[in-house]
Amino acid sequence: MERRQYRVPYGKGELVLTLPEGFREAVVVEHDRVSTLRDVQGSIRLALRNPTGCTALRELASPGDRVCVVVTDMTRPCPDGLLVPLLLEELGAAGVKQDEITLLVGVGMHRPTTAEEKLAKLGEEVVNRYQVLDADPLDASRLVDLGQTSNGTPAVVSQEACQADLLLATGVVEPHLYAGYSGGRKTVAIGAAGERTIEVTHGPQMLDHPGTRLGRIEGNPFHEAVTEIAGRAGLRFILNVVLDQDGSVVAVEAGEPEAAFKRLVETARTLYEVEIPRQFDVVIGGVGYPKDINLYQASRAPTYLFFAPQPVVKEGGTMIIPARCQEGVGQGLGETRFREIVKSARNATEIVDEARKRGYPAGGQRAFVMAKVLQHCEVIIVGAEHPGLVKEMKMIPAANMLEALHFVENKHGRDADMLIVRHALHSLPVVRA
Numbered sequence: 001m002e003r004r005q006y007r008v009p010y011g012k013g014e015l016v017l018t019l020p021e022g023f024r025e026a027v028v029v030e031h032d033r034v035s036t037l038r039d040v041q042g043s044i045r046l047a048l049r050n051p052t053g054c055t056a057l058r059e060l061a062s063p064g065d066r067v068c069v070v071v072t073d074m075t076r077p078c079p080d081g082l083l084v085p086l087l088l089e090e091l092g093a094a095g096v097k098q099d100e101i102t103l104l105v106g107v108g109m110h111r112p113t114t115a116e117e118k119l120a121k122l123g124e125e126v127v128n129r130y131q132v133l134d135a136d137p138l139d140a141s142r143l144v145d146l147g148q149t150s151n152g153t154p155a156v157v158s159q160e161a162c163q164a165d166l167l168l169a170t171g172v173v174e175p176h177l178y179a180g181y182s183g184g185r186k187t188v189a190i191g192a193a194g195e196r197t198i199e200v201t202h203g204p205q206m207l208d209h210p211g212t213r214l215g216r217i218e219g220n221p222f223h224e225a226v227t228e229i230a231g232r233a234g235l236r237f238i239l240n241v242v243l244d245q246d247g248s249v250v251a252v253e254a255g256e257p258e259a260a261f262k263r264l265v266e267t268a269r270t271l272y273e274v275e276i277p278r279q280f281d282v283v284i285g286g287v288g289y290p291k292d293i294n295l296y297q298a299s300r301a302p303t304y305l306f307f308a309p310q311p312v313v314k315e316g317g318t319m320i321i322p323a324r325c326q327e328g329v330g331q332g333l334g335e336t337r338f339r340e341i342v343k344s345a346r347n348a349t350e351i352v353d354e355a356r357k358r359g360y361p362a363g364g365q366r367a368f369v370m371a372k373v374l375q376h377c378e379v380i381i382v383g384a385e386h387p388g389l390v391k392e393m394k395m396i397p398a399a400n401m402l403e404a405l406h407f408v409e410n411k412h413g414r415d416a417d418m419l420i421v422r423h424a425l426h427s428l429p430v431v432r433a
Helices: 039-048 080-093 115-122 124-129 197-199 204-208 219-232 258-270 300-306 333-344 348-358 365-376 387-392 403-411
Strands: 007-008 014-019 027-029 067-072 101-106 131-134 144-148 154-158 165-172 233-243 249-255 273-276 280-285 314-321 380-382 394-397 418-421 426-429
Touching: 007 314, 014 403, 027 273, 027 426, 039 080, 039 233, 067 080, 080 101, 080 124, 080 165, 080 233, 101 124, 115 348, 124 144, 131 154, 144 219, 154 219, 165 300, 165 403, 197 314, 204 348, 204 365, 219 233, 219 258, 219 280, 233 258, 249 258, 258 273, 300 333, 300 365, 300 418, 314 365, 314 403, 333 365, 333 403, 348 365, 365 380, 387 394, 394 403
Parallel strands: 027 418, 067 101, 067 165, 101 131, 165 233, 273 426, 280 314, 280 418, 314 380, 380 394
Antiparallel strands: 007 014, 144 154, 233 249
């Protein structure tokens, strides 16, 4: 009988996998196919002119307003090239001039965006006509201290954002390891934040809290801090989308940040959360471009699969993540800190213990959560262009899927119970109660 073929994202393409003879066929997780928007631009315009929870953007803006639009960086799949021109169209209709508008790329602790990435993200016309800046979490002259949130989180935000007369943001609403769901206020509160804010929101005390969980918003201290920080910065209007596993827009909302975000979370939950029958010995998680350009981003997949409401892989199991990682561990300051912490420790337990004793700088949270995963199971990275770095980061490099499956056979046997989550960052597998 012909063996089944499985497809998993890898870079901008796919890996095609056939399990060797004797292996059990895998269970595959994909969220249900839903109808995409037929007229995306028309739907965005409709959302902008009939927003949720507030008046239309062209009525919020006034001639002479200094406007800041915070957009996502290239590590996020948000289709800013669609969203931003239509935002700018509405601002122009309100009488706001081009030189009164700043587009601020919310890079957080990631590396600055290149000129080519700005063009790819926003389009040539936008980049050539408007001021496009990267946020800088380290430049004190460009940051404003807005005090502390009610749960003690420092609110430090880029001055371009919080000193604007009108602050807007784009975003994509999808499961997020700390915020429950990304998008909404996070583009401003983290993407345009100072280092101290990122350090505390991503610190061990915040991440150890039982409410800081993938897919959870209610009772989530990270989400609460993000909401309050964006409010203090003056965020008044968002334009967010939900995407399917192919990156197509299935829903769009604009308007007051809380109201528009909540409506999209309702849609995202029905799309992304998928019930599975049990935990598995082996889980293969797909990532794909742009998240697999470096190990910092690609390692989100095993952490998502672990920090689901219940870990998807059994204690002592194995996760397999195909990822090119052409930028190695990553080139930003956060990525550099991730590498230094993991490389210098003897094992995952030491990373977790030291983090809880002494904390870590912003970017170190990826080492902390990844170490928690490695205490639970082994992680294989397939097809990485720098396998030596994968090994240095306490994970197992494999040149291809056959090599990874040979490891599985030796460890678990051919009877291993296997799950394939084709889009690990766009699916939230929930183990059936």
